[in-house]
Amino acid sequence: MNIKNVMENNFDYSELNNIASLQLKYGYAMHNISENNSQVIDNQILEDENTGKEKNSGDTEQGEEQAGEQLGDNNVKIKGSEEDEEMGEHKERYFFKNIILFTNERDPEKNKTLKNLKEAIEDTKIELIIFVAKEVDYTATDTEIVIKDSKSEFKIDNQSNIDTIVISRLGAQESEECMECIKELQDWGLYVLNPIQAAKRASNKYAAAVLMERYEIPQPKFCLLSIRDVKDGEESLKEKLKLIYPDVGKDEDKDKEKEYVVKILDGHGGTGVFMTTGKTILSILQAMFAIDPERELLLQKKEEADGGDIRVHVLTTRTKQIVLAQMKRKKIGGDFRSNVSLGAEAESIEITKEQKEIALKVAKISGMPWCAVDIMPLKNGSNPEIGDNVVLEYNASPGTDGISEVIGKNFCEVLLDAINDINELVLSPKSIGYIENMKFFTDKKKFDEYFELEVKLDTGNGSKASTIGCEKIEINEDDITATINGKTYSFKKAGKSTPMVGQTREERITVKIPCIQIGTRKLLDVEFALVDNRNKSTPVLLNRDIMSKLAYMINPAAKHTFEDEFHSSEYNKHNRIK
DSSP states (O other): OTTTTTTTOOOGGGGGGOOOOOOOOOOOOOOOOOOSSSSOOTTTTOOOOOTTOGGGGGGGGOOOOOOOOOSSSEEEEOOOHHHHHHTTTOOOOSOOOOEEEESSOOTTOOOHHHHHHHTTTTTTTTTEEEGEEEEEEEOOOOOEEEOOOSSSSEEESSSSTEEEEEEEEEGGGOOOOHHHHHHHHHHHEEEEEEEEHHHHHSSSSHHHHHHHHHHHHOOOOOEOOOGGGTTTHHHHHHHHHHHHHHHTTHHHHHHHOOOOEETTTOOTTTTTTEEEEETHHHHHHHHHHHHHHTOOOEEEEEOOSSSSSEEEEEOSSSSEEEEEEEEEEEOOOSSSOOOGGTTTOOOOOOOOOOOOOHHHHHHHTTTTTTEEEEEBBOTTTSOTTTEEEEEEEEEOOSSSHHHHHHOOOOOHHHHHHHOOGGGOOOOOEEEEEEEEEEEEEEEETTOEEEEEEEEHHHHHHHOOOEEEESEEEEETTTTEEEETTTEEEEEEEEEEEEETTTEEEEOOEEEEEEEEEEETTTEEEEEEEEHHHHHHHSEEEEOOOHHHHHTTEEEEEEEEEHHHHHHHHHHHHHHOOO
């Protein structure tokens, strides 16, 4: 099989937003991941060889600065991570303290994934807040989000991406209120498994097939069926069947033997799927459309499977991909389906290089951090046009019970361990201005102690460290004292940065800021270079790395967008009609 186009390095993720036929927003900011990387099997990490390596030629600064505000006169000590360690402060296993779960069942005995999740965090201090999707009610402003159902209530005001994550199961799509709530949480900046727009696309089998076709993922031939396609009986249906088998109509006897797979668009767990032949397909479709004239169906060519299919769980982060686990699912007796939820047996398997590459590619284009890709190996030589494997579908809300049994470990624990890096989480994109205010917290554990400066977000700045303009800098070995807008701060030296400024290479001292915040999104332990103010009007210049981690997209025509949101929010808070 020729998969060159499928695996090319120059994949343009921005194109996903332009798929007019899907009319679905991509879901979250995807970053290019090179294919010239190490192999990924059984929790090995696929790392971009270019990621994390600073090129001196990229250490440049561009743009002019804007006005900042004055601070007080007290000296402030900035507490770093190393001081927490020296004081012997206990470090929790996970960075997140809260998990918000949207599901359709709060009883763990009836919800296996919920049971696995509870067991995965039982020895931690993590709070699990469970919401039943069909019961969700929420109110949201730009300063708080309050979520309720019949048994739970949770208020988000100071919480952010550094302490709270969201897990959205398939049941969330059964409630418009729940889906809108999840969109609000995405906009707030919380990490969501999986973003609702991308999850909805994955749950629509035709939309997912169109996406895979666009990026040349090997899959069975397919088309969309509606009541119009059987309106004139065999004549109208024949035109669609030719999309699956181009030779339909040339030999009536052979046409009757051709095999098809029919799927409802929103089916899951193997339900709503059946196999038929050219002999019976018209009568079956006519009966289905008579019952539900508005329904649409996915029609696929029946490929010859080589003993079941393979499910590959992939995690995609900002700079790498991880194959979390995989299993082979055997067919159920004489049934052509192999869903574990229907009773199929699962076993351990080593996937081939091609299967791995296909799974990683599908996970990339899916727009979802956690993606389960179902790959069916074909009987040797059964379809030379495609090759040895086809993708049947990919899943936004896969089960965790069968895979846990196969790998001999709670899969939810594997998943939580894999996402336990704040800087690697892919947040949903949000548009902000090129000038904003940013909070600098002097202690990551005390969010009431901070100073605020105006910052410029410079998309042309690829330097290693963002910069803070200072009136005065004093260096005493590893102790740094800096005066910023008339106030003095004490830091510990973190390292140095050597960017090119014009034609000159500068050497700058860098320090770690415990926490920064723009809008509702935060970052921990952020490295900044201290520089002479040089009469610039904006004291802070942010680089692309910070913008990427916060998933902010810069609108060059806007400034101080969060102040506008706050005033609008205060109005809506008192005038909201629900």
